[in-house]
Amino acid sequence: MTRTQAATQAGEAATAWRRIADEIEAAIGRGDYEEGATLPSSLALAERYGVHRHTVRQAFRHLAERGLVSVSRGRGTQVTTPRFPYRIGRRVSMRANFGKLGVVGSSETLSTAQIVGDGETCEALGLQEGAALWRVEGLSRGDGTPMGTGIHWLSVARFPGFDTAFRAAGASMTAAFKAYGIDDYVRLSTRLTARLASEREADLLRIEPGAAVMVSLAIDALPDLTPIHLVSSVFAGERMEMVVEPFAE
Known part of the structure; x- marks a missing residue:
């Protein structure tokens, strides 16, 4: 030719x-x-x-x-159907967000493990480097469609048996915290970035490898601002939009 x-x-x-x-x-x-x-x-x-x-x-x-x-x-x-607005305020709950839209939210535990915390993760949680942490991976859906997958880190000392509690709570962080007497917690910070999906993320979210995803790195704390939970979440960019409302409950 x-x-x-x-x-x-x-x-x-x-x-x-x-x-x-x-x-x-x-x-x-x-x-x-x-x-x-x-x-x-x-x-x-x-x-x-x-x-x-x-x-x-x-x-x-x-x-x-x-x-x-x-x-x-x-x-x-x-x-394309309209994107789901994911509201980020003082309190953040995917199920609550979906519930306000009339969407049925559900979650699934993918894996749980105890790990030795690295310096950055432990610092975010106010712990000494090397502290024992839970690493819990979950998948969230809206009306049965995968919306986001996330990895949660929490102190093993503060939350003994959290793997069992999280599964029993249907992979709901809010419900799992209640098992430890925590009825209220607040969002301390949220950092948002964007990148391309890995093959595993694409498989979990049922999107094309290399599709755009939104990444959220967030810290939750007790009302006195003591950090208790770090979560890195990946959302399907084509299905979600982030709505930042810093003073919203």
């Missing part, structure tokens, strides 16, 4: 994916596909348009970047 032929093919492929993307966008605009509807597969569209599957996938990526569709493992490409 000559250089001119290669350039011609590349130009045709670029035109093809854009044409497919434009036609799908127009169909969404007309209401041919409702919110949450699953689009035809890349294979089906490739056959319809007489192109390679990669060309269709490029069209899907373009539509995803525009916020019109989301691409999920096992669920295909779906027309």
Whole structure:
């Protein structure tokens, strides 16, 4: 193949994916596909348009970047539904956030272990470096759809048997704390960043590897501001939006 032929093919492929993307966008605009509807597969569209599957996938990526569709493992490409607002105030609870929206929140414990805390984690919790910590991993869903996965760190000395308590509480941190006589706690700080999902995160959240995720590193404390809980959470960027309300309860 000559250089001119290669350039011609590349130009045709670029035109093809854009044409497919434009036609799908127009169909969404007309209401041919409702919110949450699953689009035809890349294979089906490739056959319809007489192109390679990669060309269709490029069209899907373009539509995803525009916020019109989301691409999920096992669920295909779906027309984007409104993002869930995740409110961050003095008190933060995913289930409470979802409950206010009429969404059923649920959580699952993925793993629990005792570890030797590193200096940074122990400092955040007000503990001596090397203190024994719980490392608890969980997955949260809204109406059955994975929304976020997180790793929690807590003092073993302060929360003996926390692995059992967390599972018994249905992976609800608020309910687990009540087993230790803690009926109220506040958000001390939240740091938000963004990056691309790892393969494991993508698998857990049912999103494409490399999709955008929001990362939250947060510290919860007793009302007297004694830190008790550090959590690093990863949220599916296409499904969540963070609403910071510093004075909200």
